[in-house]
Amino acid sequence: MNDKKREDVELLSISSGEASQPFNWSVGKHGSLFLQQLRDSKKIVGIKCPGCQRVYVPPRPVCGHCFKGLTLDDIIPVSDEGTVYVCTIVQFGFVDPSTGVQRPVPYTWAFVKLDGADTCLTHFLDSTDPEKVKVGARVKAVFEEKRTGNLMDIKHFKVL
Amino acid sequence: MGKRVAIVGFGQTYQRSSRKDVNGVELINEAVVTALAEAELTIRDIDAIVIGNMDHFEGINYVDMWSAEGSGAVMKPVIKVCTGGTTGTTVAMCAYYHVASGMFDRVLAIGWEKNSESDTTGAIITAFHPVWERPTLGGAVAGLAIEASKYMHNYGATERDGARVAVRERLHALNNPYAHLHQEWMKGIPPEKLVDLIVGSEQNAMLAYPLRMSDMCPRTDGAAAVIFAAEGKAEKIAPVPAWVHATANRHNFVYAGDVDMDRNTTIAEAAKAVFKKAKIKEPLKEIDVCELYLPYSYAGLKWIEDIGFCAYGEGPRLLWDGVTDMDGELPINPSGGVMSSNAIGATALIRVGEAALQVMGKAGARQVKGGDVNFAFATGFGGCYWGDIMLLGKKKPA
Numbered sequence: 001m002n003d004k005k006r007e008d009v010e011l012l013s014i015s016s017g018e019a020s021q022p023f024n025w026s027v028g029k030h031g032s033l034f035l036q037q038l039r040d041s042k043k044i045v046g047i048k049c050p051g052c053q054r055v056y057v058p059p060r061p062v063c064g065h066c067f068k069g070l071t072l073d074d075i076i077p078v079s080d081e082g083t084v085y086v087c088t089i090v091q092f093g094f095v096d097p098s099t100g101v102q103r104p105v106p107y108t109w110a111f112v113k114l115d116g117a118d119t120c121l122t123h124f125l126d127s128t129d130p131e132k133v134k135v136g137a138r139v140k141a142v143f144e145e146k147r148t149g150n151l152m153d154i155k156h157f158k159v160l
Numbered sequence: 161m162g163k164r165v166a167i168v169g170f171g172q173t174y175q176r177s178s179r180k181d182v183n184g185v186e187l188i189n190e191a192v193v194t195a196l197a198e199a200e201l202t203i204r205d206i207d208a209i210v211i212g213n214m215d216h217f218e219g220i221n222y223v224d225m226w227s228a229e230g231s232g233a234v235m236k237p238v239i240k241v242c243t244g245g246t247t248g249t250t251v252a253m254c255a256y257y258h259v260a261s262g263m264f265d266r267v268l269a270i271g272w273e274k275n276s277e278s279d280t281t282g283a284i285i286t287a288f289h290p291v292w293e294r295p296t297l298g299g300a301v302a303g304l305a306i307e308a309s310k311y312m313h314n315y316g317a318t319e320r321d322g323a324r325v326a327v328r329e330r331l332h333a334l335n336n337p338y339a340h341l342h343q344e345w346m347k348g349i350p351p352e353k354l355v356d357l358i359v360g361s362e363q364n365a366m367l368a369y370p371l372r373m374s375d376m377c378p379r380t381d382g383a384a385a386v387i388f389a390a391e392g393k394a395e396k397i398a399p400v401p402a403w404v405h406a407t408a409n410r411h412n413f414v415y416a417g418d419v420d421m422d423r424n425t426t427i428a429e430a431a432k433a434v435f436k437k438a439k440i441k442e443p444l445k446e447i448d449v450c451e452l453y454l455p456y457s458y459a460g461l462k463w464i465e466d467i468g469f470c471a472y473g474e475g476p477r478l479l480w481d482g483v484t485d486m487d488g489e490l491p492i493n494p495s496g497g498v499m500s501s502n503a504i505g506a507t508a509l510i511r512v513g514e515a516a517l518q519v520m521g522k523a524g525a526r527q528v529k530g531g532d533v534n535f536a537f538a539t540g541f542g543g544c545y546w547g548d549i550m551l552l553g554k555k556k557p558a
Binding site: 088 | 286290293302313417
């Protein structure tokens, strides 16, 4: 093969095709209790670390700050109402890797600090009006009619 | 403390939106060959290799083994380190620890990414919790937009302030042939006018309030390699080695909802540790140049406050006063920074390499202070609000 032929090489790419990798994640006892409460009672719970007193939502088995194990006895109820800590109106379309479908835009992604909690739940707001969706807005959880034991049993948070 | 360690060589590929002419292994090899040539070493001189990228972004597991022929790792000790956006600085720190331990004399650090081969936003979302976060996350853009919006809420910063950072980065990139974005149309136009044009442009699409296209980094293909050597060896390899004076990292994130959006506590704590180790009392005065991992514009206002270069709320003033421009008291990102090139796994390592070039006096058209650089400060940032810092100096540490 002479040099001229070598330069003519077409630069190809190979696609990964339609393959997808399925996973099945164990939520653990603490998270499962939270999701059960959403599904069965439309209630939200957190967990209070006996060491630093921080209330985590959703509940978790270890307090990262104290490196202390948290038991199911540390679970406490928190309000379904809270305050927007921070939020943004997402306007660019992208494919959600969990569903393979483009997420509909615009949508408002918010960090909601529920009354009684020290950490925020990241979720949707029901509005994309910049006058309403702002730091400090009061919001309340709206639940789906059909719930399956998933964070999205909360449909979104309604701006009050 | 361990042995004293210096950077003796740095190589990088030209960073482009898509390098269809090479596969990942070849891209890595380009950077390695360049770094070795710069340092006038061969692969036989290298005792161990540390390599990293954004895990699985290219859909390949075991990238350390997959790339062994290109990285020079065949029959050598090799460790893969992947820490998201901080990968490049973590790779640098790991290589530094290898040499500081006294067990390896010359170690090669490699960072790389072929963003063109992956769906970057989708892949970033998979770095977050599948149960609690992925259903609503809007990729890196949304995660950064919320910090920007809190900063504006807290201090009254404006879109113009964010744009002034973007203007600085993109103007600096014009001096850097390796940078991805070269916005030649900006040449010769004063920064204030460029800010007017950017903020006023209708083509500058809003991605997630307040971030527009102009506020974000590009997606890039690129690779970089940095060679660390021990005292006693470094001086024989490089005429002006860049000595590692201090390094620190802090990772305190669990869930996005835990992050303090008012203070970047990880970079702040890492900076305190570095300044304490290097006995730096007045960072703005004592540091000569910075290569900061700023993935978006408002970080250039807020994180310089978190690091301690100025008081909270003062970031915009430093920008508008020209303190961080090429001829300022503390030039930031003479390379053009992450907003001009972002091959994620390489990006933080390029901050370290560019900082080393500044100390060594080898930065060409992007050299600051005529080469009279004592301390150069390099940082990495990860999407989980992780912070890495490496401080390089011309003088051998005490």
